[in-house]
Every structure is written in structure tokens, then in C-alpha cells.
Amino acid sequence: MANLGLLELSDNFVNGTIPSSPGNLSQLRYLYLSYNHLTGRIPIELTQCSLIMLLDLSFNNLQGSLPTEISRFSNLALSLKLSHNKLEGELPASIGNLASLLAIDLLENKFFGVIPNSIGRCISLEYLNLSHNMLEGTIPESLKLINLGYLDLTFNNLTGKFPIWIGDSQMIKILNLSYNILTGEVPNSGRFKNLGRRSIMGNIGLFGGSKPKGLHP
Numbered sequence: 001m002a003n004l005g006l007l008e009l010s011d012n013f014v015n016g017t018i019p020s021s022p023g024n025l026s027q028l029r030y031l032y033l034s035y036n037h038l039t040g041r042i043p044i045e046l047t048q049c050s051l052i053m054l055l056d057l058s059f060n061n062l063q064g065s066l067p068t069e070i071s072r073f074s075n076l077a078l079s080l081k082l083s084h085n086k087l088e089g090e091l092p093a094s095i096g097n098l099a100s101l102l103a104i105d106l107l108e109n110k111f112f113g114v115i116p117n118s119i120g121r122c123i124s125l126e127y128l129n130l131s132h133n134m135l136e137g138t139i140p141e142s143l144k145l146i147n148l149g150y151l152d153l154t155f156n157n158l159t160g161k162f163p164i165w166i167g168d169s170q171m172i173k174i175l176n177l178s179y180n181i182l183t184g185e186v187p188n189s190g191r192f193k194n195l196g197r198r199s200i201m202g203n204i205g206l207f208g209g210s211k212p213k214g215l216h217p
Contacts, residue, residue: 003027010056011035018057020045027051034058034081041065042087047072054078057085058105065089066111071097083107083129090114091135096121103127107152111135115158117142131155131176139163139177150174162186162206178202 004025010032017040018033028049034056041064042057052073062085071094073080080101088110095104096118103126112134119125120142128143131154138160139153149171158177161184166172176199183205186192200206 006030006032008032009036014038017041018043018046018062025049029053029075032056033060036060038062042067042082044069049073051075054081056081058083060085062087066092066095068092068094070094073098074100076101077124079103079105079127081105082109085109087111091116091119093118095119098122100124105129106133108132113137115140115143115153119143120145123147126150126171128152139182141165144168145171147171152176153180155179157181159183162200162203167192175199182206 005027007028011034013036014033015037018038020043029051031052038060039062042062044067047067047069050072053075055076058081064087066087066089070092076098077100080103083105084107086109090113091111093116096116099121101122102124107129110133114137115130115135117140120140123145124147125145126147127150128148129152131152133156135156135158137158139158143151144165151172154176158180160182162182164187166175167187178198178200179202182203186195186200186206
């Protein structure tokens with residue numbers, strides 16, 4: 001067991017808490033525990049698996065905060081999937097230390113507070129989904145990541161002006177900022193010319209409502 005590289009227990013009826021024992025699997029690189037009935041917190045001991053490249057704990061009933069020790073996953077390069085849980089608290093600034101990570105999916109949790117500027121240090125990030133949480137504050141310009149192609153921040157409490165700097169990104173192909181509290185004018189030229197209403201609907205301060213002028217449906 002000490003040399004186990006992959007642990008796949010997803011889509012079963014596993015319940016209870018995640019034991020601390022996986023932290024002893026020093027060679028573990030892939031951990032799949034999604035679609036189960038797991039409860040409790042993410043054990044800090046799990047971060048001792050420093051070789052992990054993919055962590056999927058999505059679709060469970062996990063609670064508590066995201067441990068600041070998550071930065072110990074220095075080899076986490078593929079994805080961090082924690083969606084559809086009951087995780088809460090502020091996103092730790094240490095998440096920015098995951099410089100090799102390609103995908104972060106925290107959809108459908110209860111995270112609050114601001115999006116940490118440090119996430120801009122995730123220079124390899126291609127996919128970021130923070131939708132359906134309770135995040136607030138402005139959208140940090142540090143998200144102007146060179147490789148980011150998918151950005152979903154829907155159904156939060158984000159405020160401030162529409163992030164025009166997104167127009168400078170050459171990579172973002174899928175963008176959804178709908179159902180926040182954004183304000184200001186949405187450009188109708190350049191990369192924003194074909195921006196659909198669904199990408200920004202529900203922000204009543206944008207161009208006077210959820211049907212901004214000049215935007216395609």
C-alpha cells in the first residue's frame with residue numbers, strides 16, 4: 001500500500017469522514033473520492049501526500065474550510081475538484097502556491113470573502129469555476145492569466161465595475177459573470193462584441209439591467 005499511486009473509490013456508497021491514513025501514502029498521485037456520501041472536514045493529513053497530481057472530492061457532503069496547508073500539494077498539476085460540497089470560509093491565499101495547477105473547480109459550495117489576488121500566481125491555470133458560492137468584493141485583475149480559457153463566477157455577490165481588462169485576455173473563450181452585483185458599461189467592441197446576454201445577465205447595474213444594449217442573446 002505504501003507505493004500506491006492511484007486510489008479510485010468514486011461513485012460508490014462510501015460514507016463517514018475521510019480518514020487521515022491516506023496521508024501515509026507517500027507515492028499517491030491520483031485520488032478519486034467523488035460521488036459518495038463523505039462528511040466532515042478535509043483532513044490536513046491529506047496534504048502530506050505531496051506527490052498528488054489530481055484530487056477529486058466533488059459531489060459529497062464535506063464541510064469546513066479549505067485548509068491553508070493545501071499549498072503543500074506542490075505537484076498538484078491536473079485538477080482540484082471540490083465542487084458540490086458544503087465547504088465554507090474564505091479561500092486561503094496559499095492557493096496561489098499551486099503554480100502548476102490546470103483546473104480549479106469549487107462550484108456549489110459556501111465559500112465567502114474575496115477572491116484572493118494570490119490566485120494570479122497559478123500561472124498554468126486553464127479552468128476556474130467559483131460559481132454558486134457567496135464570494136464578494138471585486139474581480140481581481142490578477143485573474144488575467146495567460147492560459148486561462150474558462151472563467152465562471154456566476155451566482156456570487158461580486159461587486160465593482162465590469163472587468164474591462166478581460167478584453168486584454170487572448171485565451172478566455174468561455175466567460176460567465178452572470179448573477180452578481182457588477183456595475184458599469186459593458187463594451188460593445190473588440191472581444192466583447194459577441195458577448196452574449198447569458199454571460200452577464202442578472203447584474204442589474206450593467207447597462208441598466210439584464211438586457212444590455214447591443215449584446216447578442
